[in-house]
Amino acid sequence: MARVFLSLGSNEDREFHITSCLDALNRHFRILALSSVYESEAVGFSGEPFYNMVVEIETELDLAALNDSLKKIEDENGRRRDVPRFSGRTLDVDILLYDDVVGNVAGIELPREEITQNAFVLLPLAEIAAEDIHPTCQQSYAAMWQAYDKGQKLWPIDFNWQGKAISKAQ
Numbered sequence: 001m002a003r004v005f006l007s008l009g010s011n012e013d014r015e016f017h018i019t020s021c022l023d024a025l026n027r028h029f030r031i032l033a034l035s036s037v038y039e040s041e042a043v044g045f046s047g048e049p050f051y052n053m054v055v056e057i058e059t060e061l062d063l064a065a066l067n068d069s070l071k072k073i074e075d076e077n078g079r080r081r082d083v084p085r086f087s088g089r090t091l092d093v094d095i096l097l098y099d100d101v102v103g104n105v106a107g108i109e110l111p112r113e114e115i116t117q118n119a120f121v122l123l124p125l126a127e128i129a130a131e132d133i134h135p136t137c138q139q140s141y142a143a144m145w146q147a148y149d150k151g152q153k154l155w156p157i158d159f160n161w162q163g164k165a166i167s168k169a170q
């Protein structure tokens with residue numbers, strides 16, 4: 001069984017697509033943890049603000065099969081692939097960590113660089129995996145967040161899934 005952390009993002013019909021993604025992940029995998037949902041301005045392009053969160057799952061799929069399964073979930077949520085990389089999206093699901101795998105496996109680069117680059121990835125990860133150690137930085141996510149330049153604003157959102165509030169942030 002692999003422990004996997006996924007980053008979810010949406011800036012079109014955000015509540016619908018994040019909910020729909022959580023429903024799909026719950027059908028296909030065992031969900032171990034959900035972070036809060038955070039709203040932030042689009043980074044890298046001028047578009048609508050995003051909702052982002054991190055989800056920990058457990059799976060027997062290898063990386064290639066997991067990537068296929070996540071792409072299918074993106075497709076079911078109307079993800080367009082014929083648009084520039086930095087543009088609006090209904091749903092983006094990225095693999096941040098797959099156990100402690102480091103390097104390129106089946107075209108998947110791990111650990112995903114965005115962990116160290118984007119507050120909208122690092123904060124929700126630190127929320128649910130505070131004491132875990134980043135496989136190459138060799139620091140805990142809590143320590144990495146402590147040291148992170150907090151210039152990028154994130155707003156915790158009251159978000160309910162399956163009738164329960166999943167927000168932990170104050």
Ligand SMILES: Nc1ncnc2c1ncn2[C@@H]1O[C@H](COP(=O)(O)OP(=O)(O)OP(=O)(O)O)[C@@H](O)[C@H]1O
Nearest residue numbers: 067085092093094095096106107108109110111112
């Ligand atoms: N850590 C990763 N998680 C998911 N896909 C990855 C990863 N590393 C490489 N890839 C590969 O890169 C391809 C493009 O995905 P990538 O996530 O980089 O682009 P995107 O989803 O279009 O844009 P974004 O950077 O906005 O997520 C994927 O199809 C996948 O095969």
Ligand SMILES: Nc1nc2c(c(=O)[nH]1)N=C(CO)CN2
Nearest residue numbers: 009040041042043044050120
């Ligand atoms: N706030 C925010 N900005 C982004 C995001 C995202 O998920 N959240 N994803 C992008 C493309 O992967 C580009 N910019």
